[in-house]
Amino acid sequence: MNDSLVVQLIASGMFFGTPILFAALGELLGERGGVLNLGVEGMMLMGAVAAVWTTTMVTGNRTVVLFVAIFVAVVAGMLTATLFAFTVITVGANQLIAGLAIWIMSGALGLSSYLASAGDLTGQRALVTFSRINVFGLQDVPIAGPIFFHHNALVYLSWLFVALVHFYLYRTRWGLNLRAVGEDPRAADALGISVVRYRYIHTLLGGAGAGLGGAFFALALSPVFVEGVTAGFGWIAIALVIFAFWKPVPLMLGAYLFGLLAGLGVNLQARGMAVASEVFNAIPYLMTIAALVLASSLWARARPATPKSLGLSYSREAH
Amino acid sequence: MPAWASFAVPFISTAAAAALLAVLLAATGEDPIATYTRMFKIAFVGADSISATLTAATPIMLTGLAIAVSFRMKAWNLGGEGQLYVAAAAAAAVGIALGDSPIGLAVLAMIAAGAVAGALWVLGPSILRVRLHTTELLTTLMLNYVAALLLLYLIFSSSSYVRDTSPAALVYPQGKAIGESAAWPSVTIGEIVLPLGYLIGLASAVTLYVCMRFTRFGFFIRVIGDASATARYAGIRTNRVFLIVMLLSGALAGLAGASQIGDFSHTLEPRGLVSAQYAWTGVIVALIASLNPLGVVVTSFMVGGLRSAGFELQSSQFPSGLIGTMEGLILWCIAIGLVLVHFRITRSSGLAQERDRKAVVQPVEAQPAHGTGILPSENGKL
Numbered sequence: 001m002n003d004s005l006v007v008q009l010i011a012s013g014m015f016f017g018t019p020i021l022f023a024a025l026g027e028l029l030g031e032r033g034g035v036l037n038l039g040v041e042g043m044m045l046m047g048a049v050a051a052v053w054t055t056t057m058v059t060g061n062r063t064v065v066l067f068v069a070i071f072v073a074v075v076a077g078m079l080t081a082t083l084f085a086f087t088v089i090t091v092g093a094n095q096l097i098a099g100l101a102i103w104i105m106s107g108a109l110g111l112s113s114y115l116a117s118a119g120d121l122t123g124q125r126a127l128v129t130f131s132r133i134n135v136f137g138l139q140d141v142p143i144a145g146p147i148f149f150h151h152n153a154l155v156y157l158s159w160l161f162v163a164l165v166h167f168y169l170y171r172t173r174w175g176l177n178l179r180a181v182g183e184d185p186r187a188a189d190a191l192g193i194s195v196v197r198y199r200y201i202h203t204l205l206g207g208a209g210a211g212l213g214g215a216f217f218a219l220a221l222s223p224v225f226v227e228g229v230t231a232g233f234g235w236i237a238i239a240l241v242i243f244a245f246w247k248p249v250p251l252m253l254g255a256y257l258f259g260l261l262a263g264l265g266v267n268l269q270a271r272g273m274a275v276a277s278e279v280f281n282a283i284p285y286l287m288t289i290a291a292l293v294l295a296s297s298l299w300a301r302a303r304p305a306t307p308k309s310l311g312l313s314y315s316r317e318a319h
Numbered sequence: 320m321p322a323w324a325s326f327a328v329p330f331i332s333t334a335a336a337a338a339l340l341a342v343l344l345a346a347t348g349e350d351p352i353a354t355y356t357r358m359f360k361i362a363f364v365g366a367d368s369i370s371a372t373l374t375a376a377t378p379i380m381l382t383g384l385a386i387a388v389s390f391r392m393k394a395w396n397l398g399g400e401g402q403l404y405v406a407a408a409a410a411a412a413v414g415i416a417l418g419d420s421p422i423g424l425a426v427l428a429m430i431a432a433g434a435v436a437g438a439l440w441v442l443g444p445s446i447l448r449v450r451l452h453t454t455e456l457l458t459t460l461m462l463n464y465v466a467a468l469l470l471l472y473l474i475f476s477s478s479s480y481v482r483d484t485s486p487a488a489l490v491y492p493q494g495k496a497i498g499e500s501a502a503w504p505s506v507t508i509g510e511i512v513l514p515l516g517y518l519i520g521l522a523s524a525v526t527l528y529v530c531m532r533f534t535r536f537g538f539f540i541r542v543i544g545d546a547s548a549t550a551r552y553a554g555i556r557t558n559r560v561f562l563i564v565m566l567l568s569g570a571l572a573g574l575a576g577a578s579q580i581g582d583f584s585h586t587l588e589p590r591g592l593v594s595a596q597y598a599w600t601g602v603i604v605a606l607i608a609s610l611n612p613l614g615v616v617v618t619s620f621m622v623g624g625l626r627s628a629g630f631e632l633q634s635s636q637f638p639s640g641l642i643g644t645m646e647g648l649i650l651w652c653i654a655i656g657l658v659l660v661h662f663r664i665t666r667s668s669g670l671a672q673e674r675d676r677k678a679v680v681q682p683v684e685a686q687p688a689h690g691t692g693i694l695p696s697e698n699g700k701l
Contacts, residue, residue, distance in 0.1 A: 289462070296453040
């Protein structure tokens with residue numbers, strides 16, 4: 001039963017969806033504070049190259065190396081995000097232009113590829129990778145085994161993050177403040193909430209999420225670094241935040257839906273279905289468009305909350 | 320933005336980006352000054368260098384114009400890459416089909432095929448935006464990946480019309496070469512070669528400039544870009560203008576794809592086209608030029624030089640990825656520079672603005688000071 005296509009698809013959907021989920025959770029936090037970060041894809045690539053580089057540099061216990069690699073990838077994502085945050089929060093530059101600049105600067109044609117070729121990492125296989133854990137020895141339980149108890153550690157970490165982000169947004173004062181900043185920075189400022197600090201912290205968390213998503217590519221999914229290895233998953237993450245109406249739990253379901261579509265080709269080909277891989281690979285991108293259409297038409301009826309200051313810079317002096 | 324600023328901001332930004340990149344070069348063990356000197360020589364010294372720079376500048380100028388016209392009315396066509404790819408495929412197919420026809424016919428048909436294919440590739444997202452308010456920023460972008468996969472499919476995974484199916488090409492799949500009479504002619508001035516695609520780009524730039532500056536349609540584009548609510552209030556049919564501008568933008572990016580086949584490669588090369596990322600560079604040159612079509616001619620020449628030098632140096636000790644880093648850095652500096660200029664102006668004319676605001680009736684849609692209009696907002700919908 002555990003070999004049936006449906007179970008396999010769901011399990012692989014969770015696997016392929018995890019990098020999207022990490023990146024999208026980070027993007028969600030930033031957007032809830034009113035910062036639209038279009039540089040996610042670039043930040044993911046920085047995380048991916050940093051993770052592969054770390055595995056070639058650090059030797060020792062496998063768990064330690066993986067910890068260090070994740071840490072370095074998160075730092076790489078956050079450093080890139082710092083550059084972006086400075087531009088759009090401190091300087092107040094146009095978020096769209098700054099985001100595109102960050103994507104081009106660090107993306108497939110830019111810094112991530114430069115660092116990879118300078119460090120001789122292009123085509124480099126990560127020397128240490130994540131492997132699946134047999135949680136509580138339950139991996140062979142019918143249906144639930146492959147879906148819940150047989151993933152790598154990062155998948156479980158992402159579940160923790162979803163719960164944390166949900167709790168943070170809706171059950172803590174900081175989460176409330178963040179949402180206030182995203183809705184109406186002027187009112188939040190008048191209440192004594194530091195708009196700048198909130199936006200910086202959550203844009204950096206966005207970079208951390210993207211770096212982690214990139215590390216997932218480099219250490220589990222790919223696990224080879226090539227130019228543009230993240231293949232547009234960062235952009236899908238941005239679309240997913242819209243599709244999930246800026247809510248963490250729907251975000252998780254959406255990420256797994258896209259993961260399922262991304263893994264469809266691999267699964268069907270493993271069962272001897274002879275369709276060109278390009279056809280399957282195109283499905284996630286086409287479905288992203290479908291999801292955006294769905295979101296925009298649902299929108300017309302339900303009017304869910306887009307953070308009202310999304311994409312707008314805030315300065316106390318401007319009126 | 321005052322005239323001096325549209326020159327000063329790009330220049331200072333480029334200099335700042337070069338300085339930042341020098342730090343990066345030095346950090347990874349390269350000599351920045353020697354590298355820059357070599358790049359300048361390869362890009363701009365001598366007729367051959369200029370010709371190579373023009374070759375690199377051709378697709379960048381055309382995609383830059385595509386961006387300039389769409390961004391001016393805040394229509395975010397980020398699908399230039401995809402439009403370029405499918406147009407290249409269409410032009411290759413036409414070039415193969417009409418390879419033996421009289422020279423003018425094949426070339427004209429390829430130009431038309433490229434423009435139409437590019438426009439068709441952006442038609443879907445444009446209609447979705449107009450009908451359902453689906454953000455074209457992400458839908459056009461997603462189609463880039465689909466178009467790249469389509470090209471890979473045509474060459475590597477199918478026996479399509481544009482693939483070379485002769486036994487010799489079985490080892491490594493490649494595109495079929497277009498017919499001899501389908502190769503685009505070029506003009507030689509002195510020793511400098513001007514590809515036909517470049518001339519088309521020049522003509523498009525001038526036409527666009529005149530259109531934007533002096534025609535009613537261009538005025539509509541500018542009004543919609545600056546204040547879309549005002550434009551609707553004034554009775555401009557914003558949806559229709561949006562559709563036309565998007566199709567025009569797609570057609571321009573498509574011309575870049577057709578020129579890649581007709582002028583340069585003469586066969587469909589998916590990997591080369593995808594890794595070149597011309598349309599993203601088009602975004603850069605358009606924004607450096609403050610979306611002025613004539614400015615795009617200048618900036619695409621400069622960035623084309625950067626590209627050509629990077630391509631030339633790439634094989635030796637010059638790591639790939641440096642060009643994109645440089646391009647991104649320039650854009651990043653410009654994003655900052657634009658704010659600094661804006662800030663200076665609002666400060667110096669604050670009193671006048673205060674007076675104006677009191678005198679003029681409240682605008683229909685309040686425009687925040689800067690950074691507005693990132694996501695298409697049609698009554699707050701994406």
